[in-house]
Amino acid sequence: MNISADYSSLKGVVVDPRTGVSLHPLLDWDDEKGEARFAKTHINIYTGGKSRLGRLATNHSNVTINHPLFGAFRTLEGLWYWLRAGKEKAPDWLRVVSGAQARKEGKLLPVVFNDHFQREFKMGIVAKLNESYELRKLLKESTLPLVHYYYYSGRDAEDVTIRQPKGHEWQMIFWEEMRILLKADKALPTEIDD
Numbered sequence: 001m002n003i004s005a006d007y008s009s010l011k012g013v014v015v016d017p018r019t020g021v022s023l024h025p026l027l028d029w030d031d032e033k034g035e036a037r038f039a040k041t042h043i044n045i046y047t048g049g050k051s052r053l054g055r056l057a058t059n060h061s062n063v064t065i066n067h068p069l070f071g072a073f074r075t076l077e078g079l080w081y082w083l084r085a086g087k088e089k090a091p092d093w094l095r096v097v098s099g100a101q102a103r104k105e106g107k108l109l110p111v112v113f114n115d116h117f118q119r120e121f122k123m124g125i126v127a128k129l130n131e132s133y134e135l136r137k138l139l140k141e142s143t144l145p146l147v148h149y150y151y152y153s154g155r156d157a158e159d160v161t162i163r164q165p166k167g168h169e170w171q172m173i174f175w176e177e178m179r180i181l182l183k184a185d186k187a188l189p190t191e192i193d194d
Helices: 052-057 076-084 099-106 117-131 133-141 169-183
Strands: 065-067 071-073 150-153 160-163
Touching: 052 133, 065 076, 065 117, 071 076, 076 099, 076 117, 117 133, 117 169, 133 169
Parallel strands: none
Antiparallel strands: 065 071, 150 160
């Protein structure tokens, strides 16, 4: 079967404004290496992503982190809602619940403004990379643009609705920056600026 770069038959394709690549689940890198109909354009960092890298890097994955300032969290999603809910004022159960539960329950908590949210969350991403050899290896070996989007299937695999969350591009940019460091065999940062 020929692999095509013509995506005109796919319904719901959108173009990522940051990377300029076409987004659709059938264009997401797939570890299974089965017969591909379309050239792959990206790696979707999402629990529904097709690659092991995309599913491991998502905030929901169960890769325990040891944040240098705030201690252990089962998932980055737990850290996200813990930071959002006021850090030390936030409930400790956010440290131990699954990513899905952290999201479901964390959305109900009051939001407390945090000037350093992005910096502190990026420190969590670095801690996650430090905890997982597999994640570091997959990220270092990857070459396609890293993106994040949700998709909802229509009548068939080629008919989807794609939604890219706004305001979270900084996470993908940071993952790309960490990949550059890993590819250059440089140490991951211990200090992160706001």
